[in-house]
Amino acid sequence: MSNRNALPGFKLSLGYTLTWLSLIVLIPLAAVFIKSAELTLDQFWYVVTTPRVVASYKLTFGASLAAAAINAVFGLLLAWSLVRYTFPGKKIVDSLVDLPFALPTAVAGIALTALWAGNGWIGSIVESFGIKVAFTPLGVLLALVFIGLPFVVRTVQPVLEDLQIEIEEAAASLGANRWQTISKVIFPTLFPALLTGFALAFARAVGEYGSVIFIAGNIPMVSEITPLMIITKLEQYDYRGATAIAAVMLIVSFILLITINSLQAWTAKRTGRST
Amino acid sequence: MAAAISLHLGPAHAERYESNPATRESNWVKWTVIGISLSFFALFLLLPLVVVFYEALRKGWDAYLVALVEPDALSAIRLTLTAAIIAVPLNLAFGVAAAWAIAKFNFPGKSFLITLIDLPFSVSPVVAGLIFVLVFGRTGWLGSWFIDNDMKVIFAVPGIVLATIFVTFPFVARELIPLMEAQGRDEEEASTVLGASGWQTFWHVTIPNVKWGLLYGVILCNARAMGEFGAVSVVSGHIRGETNTMPLHVEIVYSEYKFAAAFAVASLLAILALLTLVIKSFIEWRAAQAAKEDSEA
Numbered sequence: 063m064s065n066r067n068a069l070p071g072f073k074l075s076l077g078y079t080l081t082w083l084s085l086i087v088l089i090p091l092a093a094v095f096i097k098s099a100e101l102t103l104d105q106f107w108y109v110v111t112t113p114r115v116v117a118s119y120k121l122t123f124g125a126s127l128a129a130a131a132i133n134a135v136f137g138l139l140l141a142w143s144l145v146r147y148t149f150p151g152k153k154i155v156d157s158l159v160d161l162p163f164a165l166p167t168a169v170a171g172i173a174l175t176a177l178w179a180g181n182g183w184i185g186s187i188v189e190s191f192g193i194k195v196a197f198t199p200l201g202v203l204l205a206l207v208f209i210g211l212p213f214v215v216r217t218v219q220p221v222l223e224d225l226q227i228e229i230e231e232a233a234a235s236l237g238a239n240r241w242q243t244i245s246k247v248i249f250p251t252l253f254p255a256l257l258t259g260f261a262l263a264f265a266r267a268v269g270e271y272g273s274v275i276f277i278a279g280n281i282p283m284v285s286e287i288t289p290l291m292i293i294t295k296l297e298q299y300d301y302r303g304a305t306a307i308a309a310v311m312l313i314v315s316f317i318l319l320i321t322i323n324s325l326q327a328w329t330a331k332r333t334g335r336s337t
Numbered sequence: 338m339a340a341a342i343s344l345h346l347g348p349a350h351a352e353r354y355e356s357n358p359a360t361r362e363s364n365w366v367k368w369t370v371i372g373i374s375l376s377f378f379a380l381f382l383l384l385p386l387v388v389v390f391y392e393a394l395r396k397g398w399d400a401y402l403v404a405l406v407e408p409d410a411l412s413a414i415r416l417t418l419t420a421a422i423i424a425v426p427l428n429l430a431f432g433v434a435a436a437w438a439i440a441k442f443n444f445p446g447k448s449f450l451i452t453l454i455d456l457p458f459s460v461s462p463v464v465a466g467l468i469f470v471l472v473f474g475r476t477g478w479l480g481s482w483f484i485d486n487d488m489k490v491i492f493a494v495p496g497i498v499l500a501t502i503f504v505t506f507p508f509v510a511r512e513l514i515p516l517m518e519a520q521g522r523d524e525e526e527a528s529t530v531l532g533a534s535g536w537q538t539f540w541h542v543t544i545p546n547v548k549w550g551l552l553y554g555v556i557l558c559n560a561r562a563m564g565e566f567g568a569v570s571v572v573s574g575h576i577r578g579e580t581n582t583m584p585l586h587v588e589i590v591y592s593e594y595k596f597a598a599a600f601a602v603a604s605l606l607a608i609l610a611l612l613t614l615v616i617k618s619f620i621e622w623r624a625a626q627a628a629k630e631d632s633e634a
Contacts, residue, residue, distance in 0.1 A: 068526050068529050068530065069441055069442070069522060069525050069526065069529060069535070069538070070529070070534075070535035071437060071535050071539070072438060072441075072442045074434075075434040075435070075437040075438040076438040076442070076444070078430075078431070078434045079431065079434050079435040079438050079439075079450075082431045082434075083431075083435075083450075083453060083454065086499075086502055086503055086506060087453065087456055087457060087503065087506060088453065089472070090468035090469060090471070090472050090503070091456070091460070091468055093468050093471040093472050093477075093478065094464070094467070094468055094471065097471050136373070136374060136377040139370055139373055139374040139377070140374040140377065140378060142370060142374070143370055143371045143374045143375070145351065145354075146351055146354045146355070146360075146362075147351050147354075147355065147367055147370070147371055148351045148352060148355060149371050149375075152351075153618075155375070155378055157614050157615075157617070157618045158378075158382055158383065158386075158614065159378075159382070160614055160617065161382050161386060161610060161614065162382070163557070163560075164557075164560045164564075164609075164610035164611075164613040164614055165386070165564070165606070165607060165610040166563070166564025166565070166566060166583075166584050166603075166606045166610070167462075167564070167566050167567070167584075168564075168566040168584040168585075168587050168588055168603070168606075169389060169564070169584070169587065169603040169606050169607055169610075170385060172389075172587065172591050172596075172599060172600065172603060173385040173386070173388050173389045173392075173603070174385055176388050176392055176596070176600075177384055177385060177388050182388075183384065183388065184380070184384070204381075207381055208381050208382070208385065211381060211382065227353070227354070227357065227359070227360055230359050230360045231357070231359040231360070233359075234358070234359035235359070240362055240363075240366075243359075265459055268461070269459070269460065269461025269462065269463070269464070270461075270462075271461065271462050271463050271566070271567035271570075272462070272566035272567050272570075272584070276588075276591070289461050289462070289463035289464075289567065290463075292461075292463050292464065292467060293463060293570075293571065296467065296470070296571065301470070301471070301474070301476060304467060305467065305471065308461075308463075308464045308467050308468075311461050311464055312460065312464060315456075315459045315460055315461070315464075316459075318459060319452065319455065319456070319459045320452075322459075323452060
């Protein structure tokens with residue numbers, strides 16, 4: 063594209079975009095860092111490393127990583143089934159994969175709690191084996207698996223659909239068995255997309271609040287997630303403390319956003335798709 | 338971040354893999370993979386959805402309806418609709434303007450601008466609520482000015498609307514940008530050369546080309562606007578009958594152990610989610626039809 067453009071409206075649309083972006087997103091986000099600057103470095107460090115907060119980082123990042131890994135495995139299998147196989151009810155399954163995008167997180171939260179609590183449909187079964195899920199860190203993991211699943215499926219699915227059949231035919235005619243073709247030809251092509259889906263699911267899980275707090279039990283040092291720590295500080299009118307933790311979360315979000323953008327560029331390069 | 342929520346119109350013909358000896362697996366592999374993925378799907382997606390309706394109707398239709406028409410529930414429904422009616426058109430206008438600037442023109446810093454538009458997707462909802470408390474709260478930048486002028490933003494409706502606008506900010510823009518980039522600008526330039534004004538070109542050339550993507554962006558934006566919990570929870574103050582949206586009402590009723598009533602209101606939100614998915618499927622079907630007609634024409 064050259065800049066000699068016959069179309070009108072560039073200044074108007076860009077100006078409007080930048081103004082609205084600044085008012086709604088950039089200036090309010092800047093408030094977090096400006097408010098944090100009211101603390102000295104020592105105070106900031108003290109707030110963000112108290113044992114209760116550190117315990118919440120461990121749970122948030124640990125459960126998010128585990129949930130993203132679980133979703134990478136099962137999301138890949140689900141995407142594979144949807145693209146490669148015919149089975150009854152496939153259209154409905156394909157549509158419902160997006161449910162976690164569309165279902166409000168609070169609804170997901172109470173539904174998962176009802177299912178996995180000791181008297182719930184699934185909770186009563188697993189508890190007879192001595193496993194408690196609701197109101198433990200396992201419950202947090204479960205909620206994060208729920209909200210992350212579509213990210214993996216929807217990132218892998220289009221790349222899988224675009225794979226050239228000819229490549230697999232070539233592999234087969236050169237004597238590769240099916241497993242060799244999948245592991246050595248298909249998987250390396252899917253890998254950037256799978257990693258992108260993993261990173262998207264992870265990024266979403268780190269910030270998630272609504273679906274988690276109902277099932278987590280929110281026991282200090284055990285099952286409190288980091289976003290809940292911000293809420294707790296706010297409820298004590300400790301705005302500076304809340305803001306310091308928010309600053310830590312924002313920095314993590316920025317790093318994840320940059321990572322995901324590079325991963326998507328890599329996927330596009332590897333598969334020739336533009337997303 | 339938005340790649341995962343784009344419309345997808347890929348081929349849905351698994352038969353071509355299953356009938357080709359080079360691309361099919363043995364039957365037992367096929368059914369094992371389907372079995373594992375469908376069990377996972379049922380356990381994590383289907384059962385939570387089913388349990389919402391089961392719990393909502395557990396005490397019968399009468400209790401269900403009573404939970405929906407009690408004054409606090411009605412006021413929550415009203416507030417949720419209000420927030421969505423304000424937030425969705427504003428973000429629609431923003432999304433169209435941003436997509437026009439980004440997709441039809443070339444300028445430095447374009448990909449950085451797209452990253453900035455994506456920011457609300459990657460910020461925790463709780464942080465999204467907090468930033469508006471920092472700006473408009475009692476001790477915030479503009480807080481004292483608003484208090485002096487007897488206006489409440491935080492723990493009031495304007496704060497809820499602002500938080501809703503923030504969390505739904507990228508939806509329309511991110512849906513439209515790739516679509517409008519793919520369209521290029523030949524058609525718009527032809528229309529301009531032939532003497533159409535900018536607005537005529539926009540309404541009669543650009544919009545018809547992207548209408549399905551636009552509609553999808555709007556329904557996703559609406560679903561999130563009506564369902565947002567974390568961000569709205571921080572700015573709401575949870576005043577019953579005044580600053581509770583439907584998701585917040587669900588939380589309060591649930592925490593009072595009125596489970597059937599909580600699930601009754603939750604079931605309305607679940608129906609909204611299902612409706613969103615049905616419209617999405619319809620749009621994908623329509624867009625696939627249109628693509629087929631184009632390739633045949």
